[in-house]
Amino acid sequence: MSKQVLIHWPGCQSTRCPAGCDWLDAARQAGFAIPTGCLGGSCGACEIDVNGTTIRACIATVPASKSGELTVELSTDPYW
Numbered sequence: 001m002s003k004q005v006l007i008h009w010p011g012c013q014s015t016r017c018p019a020g021c022d023w024l025d026a027a028r029q030a031g032f033a034i035p036t037g038c039l040g041g042s043c044g045a046c047e048i049d050v051n052g053t054t055i056r057a058c059i060a061t062v063p064a065s066k067s068g069e070l071t072v073e074l075s076t077d078p079y080w
């Protein structure tokens with residue numbers, strides 16, 4: 001069984017999902033829409049900040065976190 005990670009979404013929602021699940025699925029469960037474009041990792045539309053690190057949600061999976069928690073923020077990338 002993979003480890004559960006507690007994810008804090010922008011706007012105070014928190015959900016749990018297993019490490020290794022898709023960010024887009026995890027966001028959907030939280031009722032949080034990550035904007036997407038290419039779904040292939042090249043356009044950057046889906047970028048979010050996870051514990052201060054920018055990732056592309058469409059090609060990344062939820063990492064195991066040492067603390068068991070991750071905080072998501074909308075990316076401040078100029079693409080936005």
Ligand code: FES
Nearest residue numbers: 037038039044058
């Ligand atoms: S949707 Fe284009 S990089 Fe993720």
